[in-house]
Amino acid sequence: MQVYLPIAEMSVDAFLLMGIGFGVGWLSGLFGVGGGFLLTPLLILIGIPSPVAVASGANQTLGASVSGLIAQWRRGNVDAKMGGVLLAGGFLGSFAGVQLFALLRRIGQVDLAVSLFYVVVLGTVGALMVMESARAILRRRGAVRRKLHEHTWAHGLPLKMRFRKSRLYISIIPPALVGFGIGVLSAVMGVGGGFMLVPAMIYLLGMPTSVVIGTSLFQVVFVAANVTLLQAVQLGTVDILLTLLLLVGGVAGAQFGAAMGTKLKGEETRALLGLLVLGVALSLLWGLLRPPGNLFSAGPAL
Amino acid sequence: MGETAAEKAATAKRDRVFLVVVDDSAERDVALRYACLRARNGGGRVALLRVLEPVGMIEWAGVGVLMAEERREEAEKLLSGLGAQVQEITGSLPIVEIREGEPRDQLLALLEEDPRISILVLASSTGSGPGPLISALTGRYASRVRVPMTIVPGGLDDRELERVT
Numbered sequence: 001m002q003v004y005l006p007i008a009e010m011s012v013d014a015f016l017l018m019g020i021g022f023g024v025g026w027l028s029g030l031f032g033v034g035g036g037f038l039l040t041p042l043l044i045l046i047g048i049p050s051p052v053a054v055a056s057g058a059n060q061t062l063g064a065s066v067s068g069l070i071a072q073w074r075r076g077n078v079d080a081k082m083g084g085v086l087l088a089g090g091f092l093g094s095f096a097g098v099q100l101f102a103l104l105r106r107i108g109q110v111d112l113a114v115s116l117f118y119v120v121v122l123g124t125v126g127a128l129m130v131m132e133s134a135r136a137i138l139r140r141r142g143a144v145r146r147k148l149h150e151h152t153w154a155h156g157l158p159l160k161m162r163f164r165k166s167r168l169y170i171s172i173i174p175p176a177l178v179g180f181g182i183g184v185l186s187a188v189m190g191v192g193g194g195f196m197l198v199p200a201m202i203y204l205l206g207m208p209t210s211v212v213i214g215t216s217l218f219q220v221v222f223v224a225a226n227v228t229l230l231q232a233v234q235l236g237t238v239d240i241l242l243t244l245l246l247l248v249g250g251v252a253g254a255q256f257g258a259a260m261g262t263k264l265k266g267e268e269t270r271a272l273l274g275l276l277v278l279g280v281a282l283s284l285l286w287g288l289l290r291p292p293g294n295l296f297s298a299g300p301a302l
Numbered sequence: 303m304g305e306t307a308a309e310k311a312a313t314a315k316r317d318r319v320f321l322v323v324v325d326d327s328a329e330r331d332v333a334l335r336y337a338c339l340r341a342r343n344g345g346g347r348v349a350l351l352r353v354l355e356p357v358g359m360i361e362w363a364g365v366g367v368l369m370a371e372e373r374r375e376e377a378e379k380l381l382s383g384l385g386a387q388v389q390e391i392t393g394s395l396p397i398v399e400i401r402e403g404e405p406r407d408q409l410l411a412l413l414e415e416d417p418r419i420s421i422l423v424l425a426s427s428t429g430s431g432p433g434p435l436i437s438a439l440t441g442r443y444a445s446r447v448r449v450p451m452t453i454v455p456g457g458l459d460d461r462e463l464e465r466v467t
Contacts, residue, residue: 031361132363195361202365209369210376213360270363 007239008052014245016046021060021249028064028250029257030264031273036061036191036224037125039246041118041280045287048242050114051105055231055238057190060246062224064254065192069221072214079165079211082175083218086197089176090223093183098230101188105235115284117189122281125195129274136267166207166215175205179219187227192220318346318420319397321449323353323409323435324384329425329456332463334384336454337423338391339467348388349397349419351412352377353405374400406438413448422447425454 003014020042028035040057044050072078104110157171178200182193197216201207207215232238320337324330337348354373360366381398388396397418401408413419427433432440432453439447458466 129361129363136363198360198365199362202368209365209372212365212369267363270361273361 089179097187
């Protein structure tokens, strides 16, 4: 069933979109992630223009993360103060990211830039995930213990603040920078950024793992909302029909995923997710390297 | 040997074990205190069970491992604190058990596996309803409980607890 997407200005099969929404929703229910980092590249691969794909990815992430945030908030696993600092950085970052996006669009390089971002980020993340799981499956993991309260140069920074829930007394500069970086990525790639935020919070900021998931969702929800809004207002790239079809599939998929999440074997599933992420990165890379159908196209001069 | 009935009763009393489920509810302290007082006054030991919530699926394996480790450490810290309380009242350290999974299932499994446990002590919630564990063990899962259960009203204060033990 072909439907015409008014903003993307193209026709696609409605069932294909619902299927993609279902698959991504299933994964996000399974792993408790937003799923934007798979949705946006999949949309680009089926030919949706990058700006629309990015805006819709951010929107989907928002939907998937809100229910997770509510559940974590009720259990008291959100460090709102740390979340606020991350968010301040995140708002600035997403604002800067949308400006960067608008600039890239003006000079006609947005498709290339988004694909490059994805190839680099997904390639790295996918490779790390596969390596990590392979090591765990082969049982060759060395017992690497993290030192608590390690003092580094970051502790000499000014503007120190006490984060009671995270049991930290650190400068607000590192979390604000982390938030800023994730905000930029969120705006350019249409992801929530949870899959990078969680390790960053643990290994860079030294937060306890119990509050990490909830606090990262806190940041993701508000930054994704901000990105969707900015993309819609400034660039006009949120396609309501597209996001509606994706959400229909996504909601159903998330239910299945959440139900299966407790029954699947962790390592194998993680390895599969890593391979999937790598596969998406490689197909985007192929799209960049492949000789185009028509070698010359007219566009605005730089 | 000619053991009298009274002597037999005395040894049995010393051997009995009161199991308390350590969760994060406010009633936990009432159940624990009741078990300690019973153990002190009538002989016996206290056992503590802490059931950890499984980590679930996290996209990063390293994060998942770290999370499980931190939860276990936190549980150990909590149990050693409670263990000191138990020792203060009863004079002996409690038996400690940390498990991972659904609290109800793990509790039933422990009761099946450990023949030392003789009484399960639970405290009812002061809000509406007795709390999820009591509802489950007195309702659908009642036939699977292999030991007697004592349900302590969660609203009892220390003096009332002294009186009933």
